[in-house]
Amino acid sequence: MSKQIAADSRVLFHFTIKLEDGSVADSTQLHGKPARLQMGDGSLTPSFEACLLGLEEGTKSSFELGPDDAFGPVNPNNIHHMERSRFAADLELEEGAILSFTQPNGAEMPGIIRAVAGDSVTVDFNHPLAGHHVTFEVEILAVEQDGA
Template sequence: MSEAKKGDKVKVHYTGKLNDGSVFDSSVEREPLEFELGAGMMIAGFDKAVHGMKIGDKKTAEIPSKEAYGERNDDMIVSVPKAQLPPDLSPSVGQQLSMQQPSGQAIPVVVTSIDEENIEIDANHPLAGKDLTFEIELVEIV
């Protein structure tokens, strides 16, 4: 039986957990996740964990934040004057918004605080700075 290697399209079932054991995502009740191994489609640690698995193999992979969504970056937290917001927008703390970069790409941000003149938004990935644990099962090499 062959092992999953770079360039293979694979299908996996996974459950992602935080250090406290809480589940943040799982494919178990859905279709398996399909991706190309080594193509940069997945976080580096997940990709590395699947490499070498055989169909039917199950493993638990502990992925440090630097191989997951990276460390939190304080430069990704910015204050925006309320005057620059669309007039119909009424932001609240915890609300997810979409911000357009100069390149035209939209990135998700979360409102972290609001005062009279400004709102503070955080563009870090919600899982940035967190070590992750994935339970992975290789279902198929396509």
């Protein structure tokens, strides 16, 4: 009897996330280390989890998700213009660079430098894959149910 992914399953799987142009944004197979997931623990969005529900151990599948179901749309409120003086003087700011910013509560948050113009630096705090349609490819290696 094959094991199916249920709402309380623990899952060992490989995944690849591809962008609209077919480029790979992330993949566990590149590192040869599968991901572990406890369904419902919040580590995946509900839409990603919904794609996994019902899949059987040993199967491969592919799903296409729009921005609303994947990493969300680009939120213009998450794009900030900062003065260059807020950055270390010796820090070379390049478009596309990802920097870590400390939030008021002490948590770290990544931001992507989108533009540097004179004394103005544009920083995007959206998820790097926000606004993208993605293809989510999975290979289910093992499924365990609670109590099994």
